[in-house]
Amino acid sequence: MIINFKGAKTYIGTGGKSLDNTKKTLCFLHGSGQNHLSFIQQARFFAYKGYSVIAPDMPGHGFSDGNPCKSIKENADWISDLLVKLKLKNVVVIGHSQGCLVALELNRILKSTLEALIFVAGSNEIPVNKFLLDLSKENPQKASQMMVTWGHGIDGDMSINKWPGHSHYGEGNNIMSMNKSTALRYDLHSCDDYSDGIDAAKNIKVPALAVLAKNDQMTPLKSGLKFVELIKNCETHTLDCGHFLPSERPMELNSIINSFLLKLK
Amino acid sequence: MSENYKFDTLSLHAGHIPDKETGSRAVPIYQTTSYVFNSTEEAASLYNMEVGGHLYTRISNPTVAALEQRLAALEGGASALACSSGMAAMHLVISAICSSGDHIVASSKMYGANINLLQHTMPRFGVNTDFVNPNDPEAIKKAIKPNTKLVFGEVIGNPGLDIMDVPEIAKICNSKNIPLVLDATFNTPYLMQPFKHGANIIVHSLTKWLGGHGIAIGGAVVNGGNFNWGDKDKFPTISGPHFALGGISFWEEFGPSALIAKIRAEGMYNFGPSLSPTNAFHLMQGIETLPLRMKKHIENTHSILDFLVKHEMVEWVKHPDLDTHPDHEVAKRILPKGSGSIVAFGIKGGREAGKAFIESVQLASHLANVGDAKTLLIHPGSTTHSHLSSEAMKEGGLTDDMIRLSVGLEDINDIKKDFERGFKAVKKLNK
Numbered sequence: 001m002i003i004n005f006k007g008a009k010t011y012i013g014t015g016g017k018s019l020d021n022t023k024k025t026l027c028f029l030h031g032s033g034q035n036h037l038s039f040i041q042q043a044r045f046f047a048y049k050g051y052s053v054i055a056p057d058m059p060g061h062g063f064s065d066g067n068p069c070k071s072i073k074e075n076a077d078w079i080s081d082l083l084v085k086l087k088l089k090n091v092v093v094i095g096h097s098q099g100c101l102v103a104l105e106l107n108r109i110l111k112s113t114l115e116a117l118i119f120v121a122g123s124n125e126i127p128v129n130k131f132l133l134d135l136s137k138e139n140p141q142k143a144s145q146m147m148v149t150w151g152h153g154i155d156g157d158m159s160i161n162k163w164p165g166h167s168h169y170g171e172g173n174n175i176m177s178m179n180k181s182t183a184l185r186y187d188l189h190s191c192d193d194y195s196d197g198i199d200a201a202k203n204i205k206v207p208a209l210a211v212l213a214k215n216d217q218m219t220p221l222k223s224g225l226k227f228v229e230l231i232k233n234c235e236t237h238t239l240d241c242g243h244f245l246p247s248e249r250p251m252e253l254n255s256i257i258n259s260f261l262l263k264l265k
Numbered sequence: 266m267s268e269n270y271k272f273d274t275l276s277l278h279a280g281h282i283p284d285k286e287t288g289s290r291a292v293p294i295y296q297t298t299s300y301v302f303n304s305t306e307e308a309a310s311l312y313n314m315e316v317g318g319h320l321y322t323r324i325s326n327p328t329v330a331a332l333e334q335r336l337a338a339l340e341g342g343a344s345a346l347a348c349s350s351g352m353a354a355m356h357l358v359i360s361a362i363c364s365s366g367d368h369i370v371a372s373s374k375m376y377g378a379n380i381n382l383l384q385h386t387m388p389r390f391g392v393n394t395d396f397v398n399p400n401d402p403e404a405i406k407k408a409i410k411p412n413t414k415l416v417f418g419e420v421i422g423n424p425g426l427d428i429m430d431v432p433e434i435a436k437i438c439n440s441k442n443i444p445l446v447l448d449a450t451f452n453t454p455y456l457m458q459p460f461k462h463g464a465n466i467i468v469h470s471l472t473k474w475l476g477g478h479g480i481a482i483g484g485a486v487v488n489g490g491n492f493n494w495g496d497k498d499k500f501p502t503i504s505g506p507h508f509a510l511g512g513i514s515f516w517e518e519f520g521p522s523a524l525i526a527k528i529r530a531e532g533m534y535n536f537g538p539s540l541s542p543t544n545a546f547h548l549m550q551g552i553e554t555l556p557l558r559m560k561k562h563i564e565n566t567h568s569i570l571d572f573l574v575k576h577e578m579v580e581w582v583k584h585p586d587l588d589t590h591p592d593h594e595v596a597k598r599i600l601p602k603g604s605g606s607i608v609a610f611g612i613k614g615g616r617e618a619g620k621a622f623i624e625s626v627q628l629a630s631h632l633a634n635v636g637d638a639k640t641l642l643i644h645p646g647s648t649t650h651s652h653l654s655s656e657a658m659k660e661g662g663l664t665d666d667m668i669r670l671s672v673g674l675e676d677i678n679d680i681k682k683d684f685e686r687g688f689k690a691v692k693k694l695n696k
Contacts, residue, residue: 011517016513037520166343
């Protein structure tokens, strides 16, 4: 659905179902240079399971207008305000990559609204190398292509896809090219600048789930495992794939998330 | 470790990794119509397009999917869909994009069945086409109307071998927000990848060079993922609510793969032109050697061009790699590896000479296909167009002395010897 939010056209994927703010809401937060299409196989899946789903395109991403946020905190404030505007309660925040950092900040902001946190290919920090930061300014298309290549495991290299006929690389490059040209640069700098992850992780009081990827080259498994140790009682799973876990292992991820959600009161 | 594998490697590997259960190195042939659901919930997920997977082979199949993913990788597309023939692929694209009242701009120099579909069949369903010279970008621009929904052409025209200036035409289409759909059968992704030149959708007859062995009919649609379908007034059945799946917007839900998602949900579901898993396997076997074959096809083509151009019995030779071809400069720019292995030539002596030549060669096969590993010939004047007068053939861009040659992979000297046998028969006839 498209709404006018903070003076800009804002797109919010709802998984093909109407938004119902009386239900438990799953809020999917995309990663750097991505948009709602990162969660093609999660948004519809959970919307058809009876959850209310929102997968917003952050400003300047996907179908949303506006200028991209310049920090993780700004991203979190934007989401927090969006939840208020949509009158959503009982929200489970599901972040992928950069979306995990935004989720950590939302944990600080949201009070009773937040019911649980799910981190997919996440960490408490996402340092970005200078080469990629510079390239995202000089040649965002090239930077996107490199991220798509690094971000996928062997399924990307070999054009293997659970969705018949789809290509991780071809889809990934085109999804990233839908964003404003400055979106990736601001996202990567936001990640690189973020340094409050340790404190934020230690302060998590709601149930938490982390699903990590064995062959993750963007947020390496080692970093993810250190991250989950900071969170009290974080249920942790590791899948055999690359960073783009939602499209590389959709059924396994959905099954883990579904089981976790069923355990929530 | 991530790799950007190169074309030759992708031709062999893309779309398949040996499974842990059997270790089968070759892509298994999943000769099945249907798939057991683990639960009613899983079945519903597949029907609702919540997740990817297989529910019925008319819609998708694991062997066919391996072929599709290989094609997407080779073309650099977002997604692909394989179907029963190249013509099925073309119809799937048109029916996915156009509705009654819509308009198409198409090349006037295309394969007869492509022309027939657009000129005679689609108007019965309210979709009309204006045909224009594919070498004239300005004419294409002028032909575009407010209700034009796509521009269609062949990268290398069949049988005239006209070359479309793809980058120029793509610019026009892009400025009008209209997808450029190209039949790329004659070039294959080895010679030219149209998405790199701005095209949006590719259709292939896999029967030809991609399959390469004349044993299986198949087609494919490859989607570049580089077209914005967001104009709900122009593309209401892709970006607006569709009758399927509770009013789904394919554009919002699938973004770059919206077109393929729609074709699978509507075209394959309602029309059903599915590719058999066994044919998908055969076609993939062909693709494994595509780079090697195309290289040899081009080498042999260039050698036979030299032979024909110099031959006393040959009246004329047409191929875009010859500097006498009107589109030679465009061909050099967009097809630097070569402009395919179809050659048209005329034999001195007209229609009877052509007939005598065809009936005297032994190695080259006289048949209607192209793109086989074996050398193929046809003489339209005595076969496909024998009912037409010389004048009528000329109007269609053909001459009664014309031989269409699909250069194969045999030893080039054997092909030349075989042709000399044909020319000898023509000489006798001319005496």
